[in-house]
Amino acid sequence: MKNKFAKIAMASTLVAGILAGCGAKESSGGGASDKIKIGVNLELSGNVASYGESLEKGIDLATDEINANGGIDGKEIKLIKVDNKSDSAEAANAAIKLTSKDQVTAIIGAATSGNTVAQAQIADNTKTVVLTPSGTSPSVTVGKDGKVNEFVFRTSYIDxxxxxxxxxxxxxxxxxxxxxxxxxxxxxxxxxxxxxxxxxxxxxxxxxxxxxxxxxxxxxxxxxxxxxxxxxxxxxxxxxxxxxxxxxxxxxxxxxxxxxxxxxxxxxxxxxxxxxxxxxxxxxxxxxHYSSEDPDKKIQEFVTKFKDKNKGAAPNAFNALGYDTVYLLADAIKRAGSTDSTKIKDELAKTTDLSLVTGVVSIDKNHHPIKSAIVLEYKDGKQVFFTKVNP
Amino acid sequence: MEWLQQIINGISLGSIYALIALGYTMVYGIIKLINFAHGDVFMVGAFVGFYAITGFGLGFFPALILSMVICAIFGVLIERIAYKPLRNATRIAALITAIGMSLLIEYGVIYVRGAQPEAYPNVLPNTTINVFGAQISSQSLFILGISVALMIILQFIVHKTKIGKAMRAVSHDMDAARLMGINVDNTISATFAIGSGLAGAAGVIFGVYYTKIEPLMGVIPGLKAFVAAVLGGIGIIPGAMVGGLLLGVIESIVSAAGFSLWRDAAAFVILILILIFRPSGIFGKNTREKV
The missing domain is CATH 3.40.50.2300 (Response regulator)
Structure with missing residues (x-):
């Protein structure tokens, strides 16, 4: 009997905790705090760590830039980074931590489609925007039943x-x-x-x-x-x-x-x-997705800034996508005028002709970005920028 | 000239199957064991050749010979360690051991060097010759030439040398051969050495011709070579050659007819049909000459 009481006590504490969590979230969403918390859920170790690390560099660069220019409506971006170890169960755990403990406004990540899909349910339950920089499978934003995952978005084009x-x-x-x-x-x-x-x-x-x-x-x-x-x-x-x-x-x-x-x-x-x-x-x-040899002015500016910060290394496609993801999100937060996730979600879905490094982006009804792609030609074993193709 | 081209594609592919099938058929002929580790000896041969060329800077022929020698030794080691203790055990026990040996070699190689593929260096000059509208690469002609030369050498060893005579004797009747003073253990080891040497050569040829090698590359060619051996009549040396070439051509024709996804299935459908209608293979029972 004692055992049973213990269980009930524990269950009620848990429920109370969850309820308290929800309450806290609402108040933080409406309140005027001076920082916007954004979760970063990336593959920083494990078998696709190179994707996660590259994205992280781009995300850091963009965040520093936005903060140096006065943040979003005067509010600084604060990144909270979690390593999901290239594992979908860890990615889900990370999303739970970011939404419940840190109560972030939005989550950037993960790098792969599978690890992003693992967060989709949590995004929906907690009404938190999840934005993947590089998950290219159509299934990330559209479920098997053809229904769009309302809170999940992506920066890259689909396969x-x-x-x-x-x-x-x-x-x-x-x-x-x-x-x-x-x-x-x-x-x-x-x-x-x-x-x-x-x-x-x-x-x-x-x-x-x-x-x-x-x-x-x-x-x-x-x-x-x-x-x-x-x-x-x-x-x-x-x-x-x-x-x-x-x-x-x-x-x-x-x-x-x-x-x-x-x-x-x-x-x-x-x-x-x-x-x-x-x-x-x-x-x-x-x-x-992108080429650092693209003569476009916006791209060359980005390449210079990135090289300054990363010991002269030319940015790859993942660096660029990470960078763009922060700007895509910042644009939506700015238009929403608040850190309320539902409003941000609505604004993200309305994104049209936003000029980013990897192209001019509009989001369609399936949350697939419509944007340009790059064609590279192989010349003597080297990839050479050939042309840019608009959708 | 599409069909001529397809026949040439098939013969190039088939000559590799034939080289592997020879090892299967020789071992089966002498101890009635289907040596499933044979496809993996082929893989080891490809890697030995690869490291000889990239690591020691050897040319094609030295690498080919080195690979044959190392594979021959490797084959004898497999026989002495894994199969010899089971010589008087049931055939199913030996067969299961062979499967275990196959997995051990595959995953041993993965453990040592990882599972990533390797690109074979270009050691043979490659120009394209136009014959009646068909494009033949000089590489494929060269490879076909080497395969045929190796098969002729094998025929010579089996029919004209003392060890060949001993091999044929042991395959006819092991006990009688022993009574005649033939060292049966050594003869069986020699059979493994020759068969594995041919698999090693096939490995290097495969690497040069197809470029990509990886630790599990022996599985499918091994099974196909087994089909080729059964098609020609397992235990019969000319049967393995004809079976291999025929299988290569059949696969090319299946792909050419637009059923490329059925190509692998075709090989095994042939195996099933042969086992139902002519279990002793094309070269039949009556003219049977076992090694």
Whole structure:
């Protein structure tokens, strides 16, 4: 019996604690404190730590800048950082800590789609905005039932958008009329890109003459490539990952398939150059979020500021996305005129034509940013800025 | 000229299957064991060649020979440590040991160097030759040439040398061979050495031809080579060669017909059909010559 009493006592304390927590949140939301607390929930250790660390540098740079310029409506931004160890359970725990103990206005993070999805339920329950800088899977903001996660937003474009960009690039910049698609049948990423490429390319008046697929971990692609070659495409879209793409390009060039090839950020690894060889990679293109070689004035200003702060290192796409995320959030908080999460959420969803480093951003009804992408060309094994493609 | 190109693609792929299949078939012929670790010896061969080329700066042929020698020794070690103590055990015990050995080698290599893939350095000149509209890379011709040369050497060893005669004798009747004064243990070890050496050569050739090597690369080619060995008639050396080449060409044709996702399935459908309709393989029972 004693035990039972203890349990009831404990349960009631917990309930009281939660209730108190809610109350406190409301009062802090309405009250006039001089600092805006923003949680940062990133992969600072674990297997994708390089993403988290890069984002952190961009976030720090943007926060320092905003605070140095008088903050948001006179209020300074205070970052509260938590390491989620590249693990989705830890990411959820971090979100619980940030929302209950620290009572942050919004959370920036996580770097990957999976670790962001892990926070979606908590975001909804506690009505706290979660903004991922680099989660590119469509499932982050739109649940399986097709319902939009009201409090979850992202700064990066979604995966299939890269297929759209590649199709526009092929049709308008390279002016090709027919294309082949060679996708990884085991990857949603690859299939999503292939589908959006086909849709956009055909809408632009092109025709897809050959659609083939491979299975991940394959090593011999010659037979399928020979089949593709016999259809005489002027352009081949391969939305895969670098391990297979490297071999595909090498074997395609050996078979004399010398048309331009294009892929997406899945190609972006030094291993690609090792596998395919620098020669075979000539006349291939990839889409990416941003390039530090982009001559755009806003980008060059950012590159200079970033180099000053980071010992001359040129910012990568993650640095830029981290930087932009803070500005995207700051813009919404400013327009909301308060730290009330529901108002911030509404303003974020209304974002239109906000000029950021990674492009001019508008948020659509599925919380997917509409923004430009960069096309890079491989020249002798090096990525060179080629052009910017608007949506 | 698409079809000519596809046949050439298939023969290049098939010659690698054939080299691995030879090792399967020789070991099966002599001790009736399906050596599942064989595909992993192939992987070890690829890595030995890789480190010989990048670490010691060896050329293609020295690396190929070094890899064959190390794999031959490795094969004998596997046989002596894992299979010899089980020579009189049930066949299923030996088979399970072979599977265990396979996993041990795969994950041993991952433990030592990690699971990330490695890109083979370009050690062979590669130009493309145009024959009747088909593009043949000089590399694939070269590789085909080496495979054929190795198979001819193997035929010579099996039919013209004393150890070859001993191998054929042991495969016909182990006890009778022992009574005739043949050292059965050494003969079995020699079989493992030759089979593993061929797998090592296949590993280096695979690395040069396909560029990417990784610790689990032996699994699928190993299984395909097993299918090739059964297709030709397991235990029969010419059967393994023909089976390997045939399987390579069949896979290319399946992909060429637009069923590239069914390519791997096709190999195993062939295995099932062969086991149902002609369990002794193409080269049949009557003309059987075991090694």
């Amino acid at each position: 299939p958008f890269q297929g759209t960009v590649a199709a526009n690039f092929a049709a308008n910049d390279l002016k090709v009329k027919n294309a082949a698609i060679y996708a990884d049948s085991g990857s949603d990423y690859s299939k999503g890109l292939a589908a959006s490429f086909k849709e956009t390319f055909e809408a632009a008046g092109g025709s897809v003459v050959s659609e083939e697929a491979y299975v991940g971990k394959d090593t011999d692609f010659r037979a399928t490539l020979t089949r593709i070659k016999s259809k005489n495409p002027e352009f081949v879209f391969i939305p895969g990952y670098y391990e297979e793409v490297g071999l595909i390009i090498k074997q395609a060039r050996e078979l004399g398939l010398n048309v331009p090839f294009m892929g997406a950020d899945g190609w972006d690894s030094p291993t690609l150059v090792e596998l395919a060889g620098a020669d075979a990679l000539n006349n291939t293109y990839i889409t990416n």
